[in-house]
Amino acid sequence: MDLLVSPSSVEEAKLSLAADIIDVKKPSEGSLGANFPWVISAIKDLTNKPVSAAIGDYEYRPGGAAQGAFGAASAGADYIKIGLMLKDESEAFEMIESVNKAVKWKYPEKTVVIAAYADFERIDTISPMDITKLVAKAGADVAMIDTAVKDGKRLFDFLDEKTLTEFTEANRKLGLKTALAGSLKFEDLDVLKRINPEIIGVRGMVCGGDRSAVIREELVQKAIAMVR
């Protein structure tokens, strides 16, 4: 299980380098808020570890999403991650296909991560359980669950261990990796190990509980030690 940590700046990325994947985002622009391409590039220059970049929480805008995905890949991201802020399955498929094509067109070796939200019912978007088949059909790589609203409610407030295990196994059967996130806490790590996704994503946990605070290097080190 790899630990993905989401810094919002080059300074925070320097404190996150113990993580397995450094995930560039701009939390002030949403759960999967996109940061600037020059920030992605500067963070890529800091490390040989894989760098991920969120491109936003998207409604149905395949052109814009494709261009954002291509921009993030061109800026140096190894993982390109989008959140599906929409409900209709055929629109979701078109978004996934467009983003995947935009990345793999020039960068076939890069990884495309498609996120849906654990709290999909309260924001009226597609269920994460419905994205596995769409991600596989489009040829993308990772199906992810995160929370859309960062109000203290967590992944496990919406989805239980059994559901998340089924999600992870369904992804694996279709050749996809799974990433789980959503205000995870240190005390969630045991259950996450049982679920056994390939990736867990955190920010608040390594900021000391408040994701608007600054990442603390010692908490990243604590998390990586506990994940191992």
Ligand SMILES: O=C[C@H](O)COP(=O)(O)O
């Ligand atoms: O990709 C993971 C997210 O950045 C998780 O953030 P969070 O732990 O504050 O919910």
